Amino acid sequence: MKTVAEIDTFVFAAHAGQFDKIGVPYIEHVRAVAAGLAPFGDELVMAGLLHDIIEDTDWTAEQLREEDVPDHVVTLVEAVTNERGVPYEEKVARITGQGRDAVLLKIADNAHNSHPDRAAQLPDEKRARLAAKYRAARDVLWGAADDRDIETIVQIVNPSLLDELRERQSAGSPS
Numbered sequence: 316m317k318t319v320a321e322i323d324t325f326v327f328a329a330h331a332g333q334f335d336k337i338g339v340p341y342i343e344h345v346r347a348v349a350a351g352l353a354p355f356g357d358e359l360v361m362a363g364l365l366h367d368i369i370e371d372t373d374w375t376a377e378q379l380r381e382e383d384v385p386d387h388v389v390t391l392v393e394a395v396t397n398e399r400g401v402p403y404e405e406k407v408a409r410i411t412g413q414g415r416d417a418v419l420l421k422i423a424d425n426a427h428n429s430h431p432d433r434a435a436q437l438p439d440e441k442r443a444r445l446a447a448k449y450r451a452a453r454d455v456l457w458g459a460a461d462d463r464d465i466e467t468i469v470q471i472v473n474p475s476l477l478d479e480l481r482e483r484q485s486a487g488s489p490s
Contacts, residue, residue: 317383319357319364323349325382326364329372337436341371344427351423351472355416355464362391362420369396387416395421407452411459418459419468425449425456426472450479457483 317325326345333341349363365384368374369392379389394410394417397403410421427433429449434442453476457465462484469476 316385317361319360322361322364322384326368329368329374333371335433336441337433339433341367347427347430347472348420348423351426351468352419353471354467355419358385358388359391359416359419361385361388362416363423365389365392366395366420366424368392391417391420395424403448404451404455407455411455415460415464418456419464421452422456422460422465423468423472425452426469426476429453429476430473431475453479 323346327342330341330345335341335344345364345367348366349360352359352363361384365379365388368379369376376389376393379392380386391413394413397406401409407421410417429446434446437445457480462480465480466477469480
């Protein structure tokens with residue numbers, strides 16, 4: 316079985332030369348997602364590191380399993396991987412039925428994608444569109460997770476979301 320350090324090295328190579336929407340090396344995004352999942356154990360950290368590998372590289376789930384990536388980790392990566400023709404809202408709803416770990420993985424991804432430092436570098440129209448998309452996803456994802464788990468993740472990945480979480484809590488939304 317692979318270790319977190321081995322997965323990190325593997326992911327660094329797999330995403331080499333890739334950049335995110337704001338021109339930052341892609342590895343920084345997956346490492347930020349993984350950092351938010353550290354309190355939940357190594358398998359979630361591995362899933363955070365690998366969460367976009369099937370979507371954004373030539374790697375397949377089968378190949379990851381052949382590389383000794385734990386099956387639970389590969390299953391989580393598959394759960395959050397975009398599928399052609401499936402609307403984002405449908406994907407998010409599907410993730411909520413995949414169990415706690417898949418939901419936490421997507422919450423960490425959403426939190427980093429929503430980070431104000433990243434959003435500030437996008438054109439106004441794109442920033443507004445993505446902000447609405449990610450807020451709608453949080454409404455669904457946060458409804459499927461424990462508030463303490465959400466707080467743990469956003470405290471690490473994007474503390475600016477803590478106010479939104481507290482507003483949700485004070486409104487009496489179920490956790």
